[in-house]
Amino acid sequence: MLKVLIQKEFKQIGRNSFIPKILFVMPLMVILVFPWAANQEITNIQVAIVDNDHSGFSRRLTDKIAASDYFRLSAISENHEVALSTMEDDNADVILEIERDFEKRLMTEGVANVMISVNGVNIIKGGLASNYMSSIVREFATELREENATSAIADVGLNLLPVARFNPFGDYKVFMIPALLVMLLTIICGFLPTINIVSEKEIGTIEQINVTPVKKSIFILSKLIPNWILGLLIMSVYLSLAALVYGLTPAGSLLTIYLFAVIYILVVSGLGLMISNYSSTMQQAMFTMFFFMIIMIMLSGLFTPIASMPRWAQTLTMFNPLRYFIEVMRMVYLKGSGVESLYKQMLALLTFVVVINFGAIRSYKKSG
Amino acid sequence: MDYVIETKDLTKRFGNFTAVDNISFAVGRGEIFGFLGANGAGKTTAMRMLCGLSRPTSGQGFVAGYDIFRQQEKIKRNIGYMSQKFSLYEDLQVWENMRLFGGIYGVKDSVIFSKIDETLEKLGLSSERNTLVKALPLGWKQKLAFSVAIFHEPQIVFLDEPTGGVDPVTRRQFWELIYEAASRGITIFVTTHYMDEAEYCHRVSIMVDGRIEALDTPHNLRQQFQATTMDEVFHRLARKAQRQGE
Numbered sequence: 113m114l115k116v117l118i119q120k121e122f123k124q125i126g127r128n129s130f131i132p133k134i135l136f137v138m139p140l141m142v143i144l145v146f147p148w149a150a151n152q153e154i155t156n157i158q159v160a161i162v163d164n165d166h167s168g169f170s171r172r173l174t175d176k177i178a179a180s181d182y183f184r185l186s187a188i189s190e191n192h193e194v195a196l197s198t199m200e201d202d203n204a205d206v207i208l209e210i211e212r213d214f215e216k217r218l219m220t221e222g223v224a225n226v227m228i229s230v231n232g233v234n235i236i237k238g239g240l241a242s243n244y245m246s247s248i249v250r251e252f253a254t255e256l257r258e259e260n261a262t263s264a265i266a267d268v269g270l271n272l273l274p275v276a277r278f279n280p281f282g283d284y285k286v287f288m289i290p291a292l293l294v295m296l297l298t299i300i301c302g303f304l305p306t307i308n309i310v311s312e313k314e315i316g317t318i319e320q321i322n323v324t325p326v327k328k329s330i331f332i333l334s335k336l337i338p339n340w341i342l343g344l345l346i347m348s349v350y351l352s353l354a355a356l357v358y359g360l361t362p363a364g365s366l367l368t369i370y371l372f373a374v375i376y377i378l379v380v381s382g383l384g385l386m387i388s389n390y391s392s393t394m395q396q397a398m399f400t401m402f403f404f405m406i407i408m409i410m411l412s413g414l415f416t417p418i419a420s421m422p423r424w425a426q427t428l429t430m431f432n433p434l435r436y437f438i439e440v441m442r443m444v445y446l447k448g449s450g451v452e453s454l455y456k457q458m459l460a461l462l463t464f465v466v467v468i469n470f471g472a473i474r475s476y477k478k479s480g
Numbered sequence: 481m482d483y484v485i486e487t488k489d490l491t492k493r494f495g496n497f498t499a500v501d502n503i504s505f506a507v508g509r510g511e512i513f514g515f516l517g518a519n520g521a522g523k524t525t526a527m528r529m530l531c532g533l534s535r536p537t538s539g540q541g542f543v544a545g546y547d548i549f550r551q552q553e554k555i556k557r558n559i560g561y562m563s564q565k566f567s568l569y570e571d572l573q574v575w576e577n578m579r580l581f582g583g584i585y586g587v588k589d590s591v592i593f594s595k596i597d598e599t600l601e602k603l604g605l606s607s608e609r610n611t612l613v614k615a616l617p618l619g620w621k622q623k624l625a626f627s628v629a630i631f632h633e634p635q636i637v638f639l640d641e642p643t644g645g646v647d648p649v650t651r652r653q654f655w656e657l658i659y660e661a662a663s664r665g666i667t668i669f670v671t672t673h674y675m676d677e678a679e680y681c682h683r684v685s686i687m688v689d690g691r692i693e694a695l696d697t698p699h700n701l702r703q704q705f706q707a708t709t710m711d712e713v714f715h716r717l718a719r720k721a722q723r724q725g726e
Contacts, residue, residue: 116583316565
């Protein structure tokens with residue numbers, strides 16, 4: 113019985129003009145466009161430099177900043193006021209002022225001051241600019257120290273270099289691509305079964321099924337299994353694209369990823385099925401699905417770190433299956449984690465599978 | 481007589497509205513039973529209860545020997561159903577629909593395939609075996625839907641306005657299929673708006689406002705109401721209706 117129902121689903125998918133396209137277009141869009149659009153790395157920060165020293169050291173620092181990918185030297189101003197007006201004209205995001213006697217103080221005292229002023233209008237850009245700038249200055253200090261190990265400069269400056277572990281270049285794409293897969297699977301495997309069942313309701317074929325002795329669980333399975341296979345297919349397309357386009361492959365095992373995906377797809381498909389059971393029209397189903405999607409994506413840690421959410425929102429994320437799979441994807445891709453260190457996420461997702469699919473079967477009513 | 485459908489005081493209420501009001505009747509094996517009534521009289525609701533698609537509010541009912549309250553799934557194994565709305569899969573081919581529903585009812589594959597050919601030949605649709613259902617004209621679709629409804633040789637087949645919107649010639653052919661099925665012992669439970677079709681039934685019940693107002697053979701009903709046609713009988717009864725149709 114299940115066999116003929118699954119054959120039917122695949123024949124319908126095959127004749128559908130839309131689904132096979134979505135299978136390739138969606139992963140392509142997500143992988144080619146999203147990592148760039150969802151990039152929170154900031155480049156092209158405009159710098160105005162006020163060099164009061166005009167020494168070899170001050171010029172070296174200036175060159176170092178200009179050579180950085182993040183900064184673009186927009187002005188060399190003679191004093192702070194001029195630099196500030198550059199900022200007011202929006203031609204500078206950050207001002208670096210090098211004090212008079214910069215070189216001399218460094219040589220004799222081993223300490224010197226630079227001042228970083230940041231345009232706070234765009235707080236994110238400003239914050240990052242100040243961070244980048246500080247690290248360049250610190251790097252400069254380290255260089256000096258290494259060159260002059262014997263002189264007073266040996267003790268120069270701070271030594272607080274941040275090290276991005278697991279993502280050594282701090283590449284935002286490496287962070288986003290594994291997680292975006294979760295969004296893709298959530299959208300496709302959540303919406304397809306919803307559309308499928310509700311359209312059977314609207315056309316009236318579901319009534320013809322309801323009047324047959326098909327068991328509820330068999331009917332639900334006949335919707336879940338094709339969706340499952342589609343999901344894994346889409347995922348394979350996506351992961352191949354990630355490797356081809358960005359050269360990004362998981363540090364851990366692909367098997368771990370597939371294992372979690374198999375479980376995760378069951379969670380979202382179950383959710384979609386449950387929603388379609390409660391909806392009698394397509395509009396109703398789509399609105400409900402959108403509602404859940406947006407909340408789930410916002411509370412997943414995909415775009416914003418969960419750790420910086422307020423306590424109550426953090427609690428909410430515990431009931432969000434997306435959160436766990438995103439954690440898994442990032443950990444496997446970046447850290448190379450294996451199943452043994454992901455048992456918490458596994459447990460959480462398995463709980464979702466059981467609860468949601470039980471709900472999906474219960475809420476499917478063959479008779480009113 | 482051997483009854484395959486029996487109801488006693490069967491009632492369905494939706495809130496304050498009583499769609500089906502204490503109906504009691506019995507249908508014998510192999511009978512063609514016409515279930516008439518104006519729009520909104522409660523025919524479809526009554527039929528859905530008998531098919532196990534809708535739970536009755538009160539009363540009793542047995543279909544194919546099973547209780548319509550507790551054994552809905554067993555009933556479904558023994559009946560066929562053709563809804564008012566055409567409901568085969570339009571994006572499946574003719575034979576694929578037959579294969580699907582045959583498979584759902586647990587008909588063996590070998591039986592299914594020989595039966596598909598046999599049925600298509602009977603319908604004169606052999607050349608349309610691999611046509612998508614959506615490409616067929618309505619009359620053919622209806623005949624196909626009927627054949628699918630009796631594909632698994634059920635005890636009873638429920639037909640909800642099976643000939644709606646179909647031309648007279650096709651309607652005639654459709655009734656030939658019904659007679660052919662009845663001659664094989666399948667009980668036919670059919671609703672219709674066409675009073676000429678009512679004449680084809682062995683017995684007819686007429687529902688008005690959720691109640692059965694008349695139940696007999698077409699011949700006896702005509703005598704009882706001193707009418708020459710079933711049309712007249714229907715008009716006399718339907719005139720009493722308080723409810724407006726949909």
